[in-house]
Amino acid sequence: MPMSDVNVIKGGVTLAVIAAVCTALVALTFALTRDRIVANETAWLERNLQPALAGLFFDSGITESKLTVAAPHNLPGTDDASIYRVYAADAPVAALFVVSARDGYSGPIRLLVGIDVEGAITAVQVLEHRETPGLGDRVEAGKSDWVKQFAGRSLINPMPDGWAIKRDGGEFDQLTGASVTPRAIVNAVRETLLYFAANDASVFAADDLAAPAEGNAK
């Protein structure tokens, strides 16, 4: 065998051995951290869903009855949306929608929209975003009270003309220096309310919402 072939085989074997060692290292770390990571994610979700449940009585676990709405759907966002439903003695109490507003200033904004069984908003919370620090990021609950104005709103409060920021002639406050972010969020919240109004029976009953309900197709 020529010398260069021996080198190629030696190199290949070395590479394979090191790849196997590295894979084993990652697999071991994964096995050691898996339980903690799952627990952290559940805790994070429950902590983030909590504001939308303040003052409500329910006895089901928050993350127990998760419903995944596969894209494409009529909720805001192009990726799969999630609905967490809470019940009191099997009667529906509220549905918490995790959706994304597509048209943020820099990329989608992940939103939690809590809607009670009457169709009124319990709370809106921004979960993830990449808006400009100091301008658009004031939609975060920790940075300003802006998202609090949604509590108690519904499709008839305000009436459809009012579902826009003040600059566009609506009823919702904007943020100084940032109107794209608030506009995106107001629209996404309204679309979520429309979806709930069109599907409220199936939202609480179904185990799986594969196809959008009839009559609500865009």
Place this chain on the structure above:
Amino acid sequence: MGIPFFDRLKTGLWDENPGLVQLLGLCPLLAVTTTFVNGLGLGIATLAVLVTSNALVSATRRWIQPQIRIPIYVLIIASLVTCIELIFKAWFPDLDRSLGIFIPLIVTNCAIVARAEVFASRNSLGPSIVDGFVMGSGFALLLMVLGAFRELLGQGSLFAGLEMVLGGTAQRGLVIVDGGWLLAILPPGAFFSLALAIAAKNMFDRRREQARRIPDSATRQTR
């Protein structure tokens, strides 16, 4: 390797600082340093990857043919970064969320592959670990300084969100003034801050150089 540890440390922190002098790893450096805590988090993660990758590269250097060394470094670094990311997700979930994509992107930090190539592949285990530690510390320190500077200017606070590292309830840090100069947090602020840091270092070095030269010439004249 007879070089004392403190001389090596000074090399990593000052004389050959990966960020200030070698200008390596600028992408995470510029993107993440919006607060002190982000700088600290990414600094620790990079430090850990540098120490372990230097150790692994040095330990395996006898078996690695020069032709395939780069894919092997990439393999080792990528695996270590994945491990660090999992560890962050398990023990510092909020910090992981705050740093986002920049933890996986440590793979592309050329400071790490540079140390593997320049140092760890040619030196034994002990000195390679020391080298990873001093270079990682230099990078981490710069991240923290820039983070603190930009946070102070941009948000008027310092050490906000320290609970992401230490645990406990959410904190706003030391609030010095409310609000701040927005530009410091935006991307241009990152370039300005780094430029100021490099200029300050060069100025300091030049002053010291001059201070060393003047006594020399003074003694020569008296003779």
